[in-house]
Amino acid sequence: MLHCVDLEIKQGPFSLCNISFKVDKGEYLVLMGKTGSGKTTLIEAICGLRKVKNGQVLLNSANITNTAPGQRQIGYVPQDGALFTTMTVAENIEFALKIRNWPKGKINQRVQELAALLGIEHLLKRTTHNLSGGEKQRVALGRALSFYPEILCLDEPLSALDQVTKAEIITLLKNLSQKLQVAIIHISHSEYEAKKLATSILSLKDGILEKVSL
Amino acid sequence: MGIVASTYIVLILAMVLADFFYTTPNHIFKALASKEIQYAIKLSLVSSTITMLLSVIVAIPIGYFMARYNFKFKKIIDAILDIPIVLPPLVVGLSLLLLFQTTFGQFIESHLRITYTVYSVVIAQFMVACAFAVRTMYVTFSQINNRQEQVALTLGCNQRQSFFYILLPQAKSGILTAASLAWSRALGEFGPILIFAGATRMRTEVLPTTVFLEMSVGNIEAAVAVSLIMIASGFLVLLVVRLYGTKKQTF
């Protein structure tokens, strides 16, 4: 489904070279690497938020290397969520649908559906300010999933959570990956998370991507 | 620390009190009853409000580009934006007067008389007030992390939509600050107006001009009364903006 071919991305002094990998529907790819190894850079390039110097990003064999981020149908959850602070939880989730001019009834239906799936029905009317870390991740997931993306990119979704919440979200992510027709790319530096969730693991080291056996 | 801080605040209040004791309610009512002063109040409020709106409209895009984009000569443009803040007010007025005597200025004047009219009042106010609004918006946008905008882009927004739906709402309190700053600057503007708009009663006379003219006739009581009217209206507007701005944040 998503196929990166010989990607080269420059970021300030260092660059990523020869990045090639594939993810398919139902797969759960965990991308590992130390802080500063370029994991976030790579995921931003896939989402279209960063310029690619060389190589191609293919989605269902269509070249989307230079497509605007909004046209790619890739859901993105940055580190600690980056929820829209001026909106309520429901407004966060329905944002992508409003941009797509969905009819009101359909939007409400989709929001309810996602809220049930993520267990956040009771939060819908709240603002984002006083949500807990786990709640924020759930809302951010809902927002990224709202428009039925084919790929879901998660940047360290578990890093700021306490043990109990972490376990909850891991179960949730596992569920999502099995229930939804979606490929997930998950950035992490914890082998524990990788082993729990991944169907395949890649490691980024010194600008080079390596396959790690499970 | 505490002494230094409180000295200044006491000094401000003492200044206002000194005004207060120089006048009587009678003088204030008499000032408010004068046709010229009524006109000056009206012109001051209207021109300051127009200046405020213009300043915010101009400051938002400039602040946005300065905060979000890197381009050649950015440092130089940054310095240019500060010129109106650095210039003495008289120089701003004189420069505007000269600008409207050039071929370009005369072309505008041939369609719409600017110099010595109410338009020149607004322009003189705008030139200075806008610089403060730009500075405020620049800082405001710089302090807002662009991650929310980036997420919005992946959700299907274009640049324009993410600006209006995501960034602007986050900048709301900054916009309010910029607006109130521009408004109060415009209200207090005097030097450039005196030169570029003159001091014509019932035409280009704003409240600071009134204070000046009343003082010139030796009517110090009226000058102080008008000063108090300015202090009160300025304080009221700033207070309302502050209260409104913080209400949003403590949510």
Next chain:
Amino acid sequence: MKYSGTGKIIGFIVLLFLLIGCKSKQEPKTLLVYCAAVVKPALEEIAEVYYHKTGVQLDLQYGGSGTLLANIRIAKQGDLYLSADASYMKQAITYNLVEQSKPIVAIAPVLAVRSNNPKKIKAVSDVCKTGIRFGVANPEAASVGAVTKKLLQESGNWEAVKKSIYVQMPTVSDVANAIKLNTIDAGVIWNVTANQYKEIDIVKVDDFNTYKDYTSIAVLKWSKQPNEALKFTNFLLSDSNSINVFKKLGYKMY
């Protein structure tokens, strides 16, 4: 990067001394003179001559006569007041700021236009024509404005002129500058002011013919050095150096 706390304090103290230094330079013998804008060019030169001759520094504070009067009443300091015309000196006496005044130079208001009179203005009625931008000094702020109003009221032209006034400005110099800068076509200024601008011509009009006035000078009551102030007054009125400066700049001694 090593600015210690004491360093900062020392720096601050040095700044403070520099500030005090700026002031004390003028301290030895200084006269504060509130001076109507109309005689500014002459007073500037005379002040310099006077400083060289006597070592007494003149602090000249310029403005419209009325503005200065208000400043004096609030500040309650200074040594001399120099008014553009007699009416303001009368006010100063009424407010009990001065006791007696002496006339310096004769002045009269004139209708002024840009040199060679490009708009062909011949009479006061011409300034009422459409397209002519006519400026006057604020009757409230400057003595030339008050005199203009009074004279035009006497000649019966004020009501008509008032409606066609394009701009009012706070001092006579502002009106003259505006004529020079071509932001107005005509204005009423003092004859002595007009003489200082080569870009300005005078149009003789009947309305202003009858008027004769004089700038005058007086010692302020609270002057701490009335003798010094009186000495300068005498120098200004009768010393040949001073008279020459006035003559050179086109003023007529009273």
